[in-house]
Amino acid sequence: MDSEKIIEIEDLSLAFGGIQALNGISTRLMKGELSAIIGPNGAGKTCLLNCISRFYTPQKGRVIYKGDDITHLPTHAIAKLGIARTFQNIELFKGMTVLDNIKLGRHTFLKSGIFSDIIYYGRTIREELKLRKEIEEKIIDLLEIEAIRKQVVGTLPYGFQKRVELARALAMRPEVLLLDEPMAGMNLEETEDMARFILNVNSMWGVSIILVEHDMGVVMDISDHVCVLEFGRKIAEGPPADIQKHPQVIRAYLGEDQKTHSRL
Amino acid sequence: MPAGLFHENYRNDERIFQTCFVKAWLIAFLIACALFPLIGSKYMISIMTEVGIAIIACHGLNILTGFTGQISLGHAAFVGVGAYTCSILIGQGAPFIIALPMAGAMAALVGMIFGIPSLRLRGLYLAIATIAAQFIIEFTIRRWDSLTGGVEGMYVEPGTLGPFHFDNRLQLYYLTFVLAVAATIVIKNIVRARSGRAFVAIRDRYLAAEVIGVHVFKYRLMSFAVSSFFAGIAGALLAQYLEVITHESFTIHQSIDYLAMCIIGGLGHVLGGIYGVGFWFILERILEVVTTNLNTAFPDHITWFVSIKEIVFGCVIVLFLIFEPDGLAARWRTIRAYWKLWPFSY
Ligand SMILES: Nc1ncnc2c1ncn2[C@@H]1O[C@H](COP(=O)(O)OP(=O)(O)OP(=O)(O)O)[C@@H](O)[C@H]1O
Ligand SMILES: [Mg+2]
Numbered sequence: 001m002d003s004e005k006i007i008e009i010e011d012l013s014l015a016f017g018g019i020q021a022l023n024g025i026s027t028r029l030m031k032g033e034l035s036a037i038i039g040p041n042g043a044g045k046t047c048l049l050n051c052i053s054r055f056y057t058p059q060k061g062r063v064i065y066k067g068d069d070i071t072h073l074p075t076h077a078i079a080k081l082g083i084a085r086t087f088q089n090i091e092l093f094k095g096m097t098v099l100d101n102i103k104l105g106r107h108t109f110l111k112s113g114i115f116s117d118i119i120y121y122g123r124t125i126r127e128e129l130k131l132r133k134e135i136e137e138k139i140i141d142l143l144e145i146e147a148i149r150k151q152v153v154g155t156l157p158y159g160f161q162k163r164v165e166l167a168r169a170l171a172m173r174p175e176v177l178l179l180d181e182p183m184a185g186m187n188l189e190e191t192e193d194m195a196r197f198i199l200n201v202n203s204m205w206g207v208s209i210i211l212v213e214h215d216m217g218v219v220m221d222i223s224d225h226v227c228v229l230e231f232g233r234k235i236a237e238g239p240p241a242d243i244q245k246h247p248q249v250i251r252a253y254l255g256e257d258q259k260t261h262s263r264l
Numbered sequence: 265m266p267a268g269l270f271h272e273n274y275r276n277d278e279r280i281f282q283t284c285f286v287k288a289w290l291i292a293f294l295i296a297c298a299l300f301p302l303i304g305s306k307y308m309i310s311i312m313t314e315v316g317i318a319i320i321a322c323h324g325l326n327i328l329t330g331f332t333g334q335i336s337l338g339h340a341a342f343v344g345v346g347a348y349t350c351s352i353l354i355g356q357g358a359p360f361i362i363a364l365p366m367a368g369a370m371a372a373l374v375g376m377i378f379g380i381p382s383l384r385l386r387g388l389y390l391a392i393a394t395i396a397a398q399f400i401i402e403f404t405i406r407r408w409d410s411l412t413g414g415v416e417g418m419y420v421e422p423g424t425l426g427p428f429h430f431d432n433r434l435q436l437y438y439l440t441f442v443l444a445v446a447a448t449i450v451i452k453n454i455v456r457a458r459s460g461r462a463f464v465a466i467r468d469r470y471l472a473a474e475v476i477g478v479h480v481f482k483y484r485l486m487s488f489a490v491s492s493f494f495a496g497i498a499g500a501l502l503a504q505y506l507e508v509i510t511h512e513s514f515t516i517h518q519s520i521d522y523l524a525m526c527i528i529g530g531l532g533h534v535l536g537g538i539y540g541v542g543f544w545f546i547l548e549r550i551l552e553v554v555t556t557n558l559n560t561a562f563p564d565h566i567t568w569f570v571s572i573k574e575i576v577f578g579c580v581i582v583l584f585l586i587f588e589p590d591g592l593a594a595r596w597r598t599i600r601a602y603w604k605l606w607p608f609s610y
Binding site (some may be wrong): 053055075076077078079080084085087091092093094095096100103104105107108110112113114117118119120124127128168172 | 450453454456457458459460461462464465467468469471472473474475476477478479480486490532
């Protein structure tokens with residue numbers, strides 16, 4: 001069971017006009033694994049996540065989730081399958097409170113329709129209370145955001161917004177979590193917190209994670225598997241220790257004479 | 265039993281009114297509205313009925329434009345659909361209790377049909393599509409003589425509901441009042457539940473909304489339906505109030521007025537519709553008095569004052585857009601926050 005593939009990417013190609021953003025990428029995510037995708041700017045990391053979460057439709061190749069081809073599902077259907085994500089440029093609902101943002105994460109799994117919402121009775125009220133309790137006790141506790149839960153998201157500092165976005169993704173009770181640079185722009189302490197949250201989610205909730213990240217220290221410390229992209233091609237893949245030694249990776253990503261060092 | 269305790273806490277937390285103070289104010293306000301006809305003149309009762317009808321219509325528009333972020337310049341046309349549906353049904357002998365919800369349902373249906381472009385269009389482009397809705401509906405009303413009476417319009421037979429007859433102004437006022445309160449509760453409930461959150465999510469970031477699994481098109485249409493349903497109910501009441509309806513009551517001019525009321529009151533605030541309509545009607549009355557006084561004072565220059573109303577309203581809208589884009593509701597919120605902390609306002 002442990003070595004079961006939860007996501008398989010087969011020969012994925014995506015082009016925008018003349019730009020080949022992804023070029024025959026094949027990789028996989030094992031169940032319960034924390035897998036990192038690294039690569040220089042413009043390597044196609046975000047594009048790869050966008051293909052999985054169905055923002056982009058690849059010209060070639062397939063995305064397989066638990067044995068099913070999901071390459072052509074509508075975007076909103078992906079959430080229901082248990083794939084959640086965060087964005088490189090925070091995509092929160094800025095006018096709403098933190099709590100409402102997190103509640104929205106659960107949208108597809110709630111059943112109340114417009115008619116019971118109108119009277120706010122029966123199913124709606126039961127669901128709302130259950131949801132609130134779950135969010136407070138599981139997610140808000142885990143991510144340590146009690147203090148800001150009633151605040152409007154747009155007014156929060158950047159680091160907290162990143163955290164709220166993770167919280168919203170967790171509210172989807174995902175089996176797979178796609179994180180696009182969750183630590184970008186954070187200071188050391190915030191980065192450490194975020195790394196801790198991600199590890200907790202991975203180990204305590206058993207969520208399989210694809211992490212796109214530039215901070216090599218973090219990547220090498222917390223991931224089980226690393227996949228390296230450059231100009232839309234996969235140039236290496238394997239356990240972090242091997243990747244660190246991989247000559248092509250060192251040349252492409254780390255620069256000739258730059259050593260990897262952890263900020264942690 | 266901490267679990268039970270938690271439960272109670274959240275239940276309290278999710279309630280509409282957080283403090284007794286707010287509740288007391290609200291009850292006082294409702295009682296004042298209920299008792300108002302005892303002291304108000306016939307004219308005032310008429311005006312208040314108009315206010316109630318406009319509030320229902322604006323709540324609808326607020327759902328669509330304020331909460332879902334789809335600008336509509338065809339709201340009055342949907343009000344018209346409701347007005348004609350209700351009047352025609354009553355004319356055919358249907359009881360008012362059926363005709364009223366049918367007016368809402370018909371408007372909702374038509375609203376959804378004209379909401380279909382929202383599959384592809386957003387923002388200003390969608391606004392243009394709603395102008396098309398406005399013109400198509402108006403055109404239909406003007407030309408479908410056999411059903412709507414064409415340009416001459418049609419007489420509206422008064423509806424009856426048990427012992428109530430709505431040709432009686434007082435009873436119509438109470439009907440409007442009850443429905444306006446109901447509409448306010450409904451919009452509050454929608455906004456704090458799953459559907460309302462989805463609306464706001466689409467307004468704020470429709471791509472992210474899709475990723476968390478919101479079926480964006482479905483909710484866009486639903487927002488059109490709910491909004492137009494409100495419009496339809498408002499239309500049915502307006503028909504009862506006007507007694508004769510023509511297409512002229514449902515022009516694009518009126519649509520823009522509704523939008524302006526929502527902007528002034530506060531798009532995306534539950535009470536925005538109420539504040540906006542209140543402000544609008546008060547300003548209208550003031551301008552009425554001013555114009556009559558000016559006219560009597562300077563009878564030679566009457567032509568100067570005819571368009572005073574349009575000019576002032578135009579200026580007010582522009583000023584609001586510049587200085588108070590979130591409307592009176594937001595202003596009221598900041599004032600309240602200030603007084604809560606007073607005198608320690610830092
Ligand atoms: N919507 C789009 N239209 C056109 N080109 C695009 C689009 N999205 C991405 N690209 C291009 O595809 C390439 C890969 O972009 P991508 O965003 O995946 O890079 P990335 O690896 O995430 O880089 P970064 O580290 O800067 O986030 C880039 O050359 C980019 O310009
Ligand atoms: Mg990127």
